Amino acid sequence: MRTVRARLTLWYTAVFGGLLLLLGGTAFVLLDRGLRTNLDDSLASVARAVAASSREAGGPDLADTLESMLGPAVAERFFQLLDPFGRPDPRLSLRGRWTFPLSSTALRNGEEGRETFESIRIPGPSGGDVRLLTLPVIEGGRLVHFVQVAGSLDRVDQARSRFLLVMLSLAPLALAGAALGGWFLAGRALSPVDAMVAAARRISAEDLSLRIATEDRDDELARLAEVLNDMLARLERSFTTARQFSADAAHELRTPLTILKGELEVALHTAALDGQGREMLESCLEEVDRLAALVEDLLFLARADADVVPFQREPVDLAGLAREVEPALHVLAERAGVDLSIHAAGPIVVKGSEPLLLRVLFNLAENGIKYAGGGQQVEIAVRGEGERALLEVRDSGPGIPSEERERIFDRFYRADPARERSGTGIGLPLVRSIVRLHGGEICVASEPGRGSCFQVRLPLADRLT
Ligand code: ADP
Numbered sequence: 113m114r115t116v117r118a119r120l121t122l123w124y125t126a127v128f129g130g131l132l133l134l135l136g137g138t139a140f141v142l143l144d145r146g147l148r149t150n151l152d153d154s155l156a157s158v159a160r161a162v163a164a165s166s167r168e169a170g171g172p173d174l175a176d177t178l179e180s181m182l183g184p185a186v187a188e189r190f191f192q193l194l195d196p197f198g199r200p201d202p203r204l205s206l207r208g209r210w211t212f213p214l215s216s217t218a219l220r221n222g223e224e225g226r227e228t229f230e231s232i233r234i235p236g237p238s239g240g241d242v243r244l245l246t247l248p249v250i251e252g253g254r255l256v257h258f259v260q261v262a263g264s265l266d267r268v269d270q271a272r273s274r275f276l277l278v279m280l281s282l283a284p285l286a287l288a289g290a291a292l293g294g295w296f297l298a299g300r301a302l303s304p305v306d307a308m309v310a311a312a313r314r315i316s317a318e319d320l321s322l323r324i325a326t327e328d329r330d331d332e333l334a335r336l337a338e339v340l341n342d343m344l345a346r347l348e349r350s351f352t353t354a355r356q357f358s359a360d361a362a363h364e365l366r367t368p369l370t371i372l373k374g375e376l377e378v379a380l381h382t383a384a385l386d387g388q389g390r391e392m393l394e395s396c397l398e399e400v401d402r403l404a405a406l407v408e409d410l411l412f413l414a415r416a417d418a419d420v421v422p423f424q425r426e427p428v429d430l431a432g433l434a435r436e437v438e439p440a441l442h443v444l445a446e447r448a449g450v451d452l453s454i455h456a457a458g459p460i461v462v463k464g465s466e467p468l469l470l471r472v473l474f475n476l477a478e479n480g481i482k483y484a485g486g487g488q489q490v491e492i493a494v495r496g497e498g499e500r501a502l503l504e505v506r507d508s509g510p511g512i513p514s515e516e517r518e519r520i521f522d523r524f525y526r527a528d529p530a531r532e533r534s535g536t537g538i539g540l541p542l543v544r545s546i547v548r549l550h551g552g553e554i555c556v557a558s559e560p561g562r563g564s565c566f567q568v569r570l571p572l573a574d575r576l577t
Contacts, residue, residue: 116302132287190264214246231265245262304327356414362410409536414547430494437470438476442479445490450485457495475539476566484507492507524536550570551570552571
């Protein structure tokens with residue numbers, strides 16, 4: 113019952129079932145009352161006819177008249193004439209086998225000249241539930257006798273049972289039909305929601321310009337789509353502003369940093385400095401260099417966002433590049449106490465910018481060495497994989513928890529900042545940006561405690577048109 117569709121279907125079926133029960137119950141009660149009223153009416157008209165005949169024909173004549181009218185079976189079973197005290201009147205005997213004492217209510221009502229309807233049970237094997245009408249016959253203002261007419265309730269019972277049977281056998285079918293119809297309708301009503309979910313999934317931080325289609329409707333879902341689209345527009349604006357801000361800030365910082373760097377260099381060469389002063393200036397120069405590099409990276413990211421990175425595509429042998437940087441990486445690895453191995457045979461040529469691809473290779477290798485730590489292994493491999501070049505950097509370090517695997521590509525995100533590692537959190541976003549600029553993709557697989565594996569796939573140069 114997790115989906116809205118299932119819940120709607122359940123509700124629909126429950127409401128339908130409740131209505132069915134209500135309708136069925138009302139119909140049953142009405143049917144029962146109607147049948148009883150019919151029976152009472154017919155009993156009343158027969159009783160009046162008997163009463164009228166009893167005034168005209170007396171005693172045995174009446175019995176004969178009734179018997180010839182209704183047949184002996186009915187006349188014997190369902191008619192009785194009683195004297196004003198409720199005793200079977202011998203003068204008016206119907207030779208009936210059926211005798212039943214007059215109830216006190218009927219006697220009282222009769223004395224007041226009113227008829228009485230009762231439901232009674234005739235005992236015995238041929239008995240059953242009957243409806244009994246007791247009608248007083250009044251002549252000259254005096255109660256002369258009672259006419260009792262009874263009618264079997266079997267027919268009423270049968271009709272009630274038939275109705276119940278039909279209802280009980282049709283109700284499950286109707287409920288199943290309602291559930292099916294409800295499922296179908298809920299599916300139809302919710303299908304735009306599925307479409308909206310699919311559309312919303314396609315929208316990522318990189319592609320906030322996409323919008324959810326409203327398909328010219330003007331219903332609740334269209335309004336929801338509108339609200340979401342407004343929210344997306346606001347998000348897009350704030351993303352653009354933030355990006356613009358970091359691009360502007362980087363741009364503005366560039367010139368003063370260059371001037372600062374130049375002046376520090378001049379000061380280092382020309383000023384008469386003692387050892388401590390020189391050390392301080394050198395440390396400042398180092399920090400300025402770091403800052404300038406960060407500013408360049410930020411500027412690069414801002415340009416990549418705006419799709420205005422100026423770079424020339426030329427054939428670059430990725431395997432050759434790996435072999436080229438091998439000595440420098442070995443120095444880094446040795447310093448960190450990491451066992452580094454590089455497998456890069458044959459030319460694996462892609463089209464792109466050599467310095468940018470070098471950056472990818474270097475950043476990933478540096479991260480591997482940095483985060484794996486002493487005593488661990490880092491393996492770099494470059495090889496072809498179908499129509500793509502694969503650069504793989506695998507380490508046996510601490511790995512990356514699954515919830516952080518996507519976030520490490522966010523700007524300035526650093527997993528576990530408590531770890532004493534130098535870094536800015538800009539390396540992986542930069543790598544991803546460069547890879548995407550080259551029409552490739554990057555992914556990471558990792559098992560916490562057992563290491564990580566970064567894979568970069570780029571289109572091979574000879575496959576590019
Ligand atoms: P940093 O400058 O912090 O290295 P990156 O963007 O290169 O920034 O990496 C972001 C975060 O991803 C790092 O802070 C680190 O927590 C995690 N990370 C990257 N590479 C690895 C790796 N090989 N092993 C474990 N964690 C890694």
